[in-house]
Amino acid sequence: MESIHLNLTQQLAHDLGKKIMQGSYKVGDSLPSEADLCTQYGISRTATREAVKMLTAKGLISSRPRQGIKVVESKHWNLFDVDVLNWILLGKPDLYLLRHFLQLRLPIESEAAYLAAQYKQEADITAIESALARMKNATNGQDDTHEADIEFHQTILSASNNPFFIQLKNFITTALKVNIRFTNRMIPVTLDEYQAHVDIFEHIKNGDSQAAFDATLVTQKATLAIVEEQILALENKAS
Numbered sequence: 001m002e003s004i005h006l007n008l009t010q011q012l013a014h015d016l017g018k019k020i021m022q023g024s025y026k027v028g029d030s031l032p033s034e035a036d037l038c039t040q041y042g043i044s045r046t047a048t049r050e051a052v053k054m055l056t057a058k059g060l061i062s063s064r065p066r067q068g069i070k071v072v073e074s075k076h077w078n079l080f081d082v083d084v085l086n087w088i089l090l091g092k093p094d095l096y097l098l099r100h101f102l103q104l105r106l107p108i109e110s111e112a113a114y115l116a117a118q119y120k121q122e123a124d125i126t127a128i129e130s131a132l133a134r135m136k137n138a139t140n141g142q143d144d145t146h147e148a149d150i151e152f153h154q155t156i157l158s159a160s161n162n163p164f165f166i167q168l169k170n171f172i173t174t175a176l177k178v179n180i181r182f183t184n185r186m187i188p189v190t191l192d193e194y195q196a197h198v199d200i201f202e203h204i205k206n207g208d209s210q211a212a213f214d215a216t217l218v219t220q221k222a223t224l225a226i227v228e229e230q231i232l233a234l235e236n237k238a239s
Helices: 008-022 034-041 045-057 082-090 095-119 122-139 145-159 169-183 191-205 209-238
Strands: 061-064 068-071
Touching: 008 034, 008 045, 008 082, 034 045, 045 061, 082 169, 095 145, 095 169, 095 191, 095 209, 122 145, 122 191, 145 169, 145 191, 169 209, 191 209
Parallel strands: none
Antiparallel strands: 061 068
């Protein structure tokens, strides 16, 4: 197992969680029994049992007497759990999962921008400006396009000064990374994209909550529309 900095229980949970996200174990599939997992991974029954409990708590599996260990439907998965989000990135996220991410980003990030315009602190403005500077550099290929974009969205969440929104950073970051995987984007940030982010920042800085909300909503809907088109093309090709 590759996660050498984890204890045996965490390593087993990591390996099984990753395999579930990669499709090695699909919804409804049975995992090996605890005894078989002990043998397969060369760890104790106690460590194995704790790993099963960990994955059960994260909603990925169910473990019942005479029914064994089974992968449950994704609607039961704790998709806000940091480990689950990391396993999604290690697995095979599809366009439908990306659409789910984007559908939730619509209200989250728009409202975060709205709140940021009301409750931002000077340090928040500085952080957003720093992220924008990175995005500006990215238009010329002088900074990492992906990391600059991710930093900008993270700073908006922080500027909301709402602890619930701030704790959604991992979710938003994973959503952005899944989006990057499908766009496979290596080109710099365009000037139009940079300006759209500048507009959001200016509305926040000026305390115009509704304008910040609306501008964020426009950018989110544009991204979602692209994914919807990709899904439609995929479905038409399959039919």
